[in-house]
Amino acid sequence: DAGITQSPRHKVTETGTPVTLRCHQTENHRYMYWYRQDPGHGLRLIHYxxxxKDTDKGEVSDGYSVSRSKTEDFLLTLESATSSQTSVYxxxxxxxGLAGYEQYFGPGTRLTVT
Amino acid sequence: DQQVKQNSPSLSVQEGRISILNCDYTNSMFDYFLWYKKYPAEGPTFLISISSIKDKNEDGRFTVFLNKSAKHLSLHIVPSQPGDSAVYFCAASAKKGAQKLVFGQGTRLTINP
Structure with a gap:
């Protein structure tokens, strides 16, 4: 298994509060991505x-920001969480260097915004 | 605008039989296609892929077929096993540099004993 961890694994927060999710990799891979998974939508790219320090927007970037100060860490921040951001990330x-376009996923973070 | 579509939300197959999962796409710029498998409470795991220069790729019990003229791909699992019960996502990419993937909605496959 690829060395990818996500923290926290579960979080419940209130509307309007800031939330930061962390992704940590030990593979020294160049590209990192954040997706959200919602019923009926599959996985949708938020930022990558x-x-x-090089990031760009994905399909559903509104309300999210990211930062990458080290190769191994990619942070996703919800500046002011809303109920529509309840999802699995x-x-x-x-x-x-990979032969194809394969991406390797972490275990996910379930976020509930009340 | 759903560029990658999996029109069957669920599929039920008897153990030992063939499972066929389908995926359609609209963007003719896609040049690489992948299938992922996902168990509950886990991240998706890469299963098999195919480049647009091929029409078939096989890996053990899994075969992916690509029909570029129809913008359609399918995943065949033969023989189906109980451990294959999972949600399957197809994905497509149009630019190797950024390696961004566009996913379908997923199909839940259930293998019955």
Whole structure:
């Protein structure tokens, strides 16, 4: 299994509070991604990073920000959580050195905003 | 605008038989396609992939077929086993540099004994 951990694994928070989710990898992969999974939508890309301090928006980036100050860590921040951000969040990693486009996923963080 | 679609939310197959999961896409710029398998409370795991220059890729019990003219791909599992019961996602990518994936909604496969 790829060395990817996510913390916390579960979180319940109130509307309007800030939340930060952490993804940590031990694979030294260049690319890191944040997705959210919701019923009927599959996985949707929030933000991704193609190197330290290099990030870009994905399909559903509104209300989210990211930071990557080290190769191994990618943080996802909800500045002011809303109920629509209740979801399961997955981090993924990949590297240009891989033969294909495979991404390897972490175990997920279940976030509930009340 | 759903660029990758899995129109069957669920599929039930008898153990030992063939499971066929389908996926359609609309973006002709996609050049790489992947299938992921997901168990409850776990992250998706990579299963098999195919480049647009091929029409078939096989790995053990899993075979992916790509029909570019129809913008359709399918995953065949033969023979189906109880451990194959999971949600399967197809995904597609159009740019190797960023390696961004677009996922379908998923199909829940149940293998019955």
């Amino acid at each position: 990073s193609y190197g330290v 997955f981090c993924a990693i990949s590297d240009p």
